[in-house]
Amino acid sequence: xxxxxxxxxxxxxxxxxxxxxxxxxxxxxxxxxxxxxxxxxxxxxxxxxxxxxxxxxxxxxxxxxxxxxxxxxxxxxxxxxxxxxxxxxxxxxxxxxxxxxxxxxxxxxxxxxxxxxxxxxxxxxxxxxxxxxxxxxxxxxxxxxxxxxxxxxx
Numbered sequence: 001x002x003x004x005x006x007x008x009x010x011x012x013x014x015x016x017x018x019x020x021x022x023x024x025x026x027x028x029x030x031x032x033x034x035x036x037x038x039x040x041x042x043x044x045x046x047x048x049x050x051x052x053x054x055x056x057x058x059x060x061x062x063x064x065x066x067x068x069x070x071x072x073x074x075x076x077x078x079x080x081x082x083x084x085x086x087x088x089x090x091x092x093x094x095x096x097x098x099x100x101x102x103x104x105x106x107x108x109x110x111x112x113x114x115x116x117x118x119x120x121x122x123x124x125x126x127x128x129x130x131x132x133x134x135x136x137x138x139x140x141x142x143x144x145x146x147x148x149x150x151x152x153x154x
Contacts, residue, residue: 031124035063038122038131042066045135049142055104055117064122067104069113072146078118081145085137087118 043066046052051071070078079087100114109117122131 032063034128035122038126038128039063039066041128041131042120042122042135042138045132046139049139051146052142055109056107064126066120067117068120069104069109069117070142071116072149073116073142074112075115075117077145077149078116078142082118082138082141085134085141087120 052068055067055069073081100111101117104114104117105111
């Protein structure tokens, strides 16, 4: 009852996907090394910034991914306040729902920590030489948002 439905398989798509896998595997190790280096460089660049923590494991993580929660700001403020950096606060499939991440909740974060979390991705088009500058912008904007928030609470 379940399984492959009758019909002609799209042989050209199967062959194309096979070739794509072959090409991807050919550059995987080199790209992973580059992404690990970018991630570590970024973490060093924000090392003096207080009040942030990595969400999740550093061992079991995609090389070009970081998820951080930042004390003293909320996610929406982070997204808008970090311009020109492009970061996200939720996965693409749940962004329109407006809920905090159920994954971050399952990892033990409170709702406010989940709202103050952002995902940063490094990719093929990210340039290692720009990471220090990106880290500088990140730190400056976070400190600026925290000062603004303290001003609202006084």
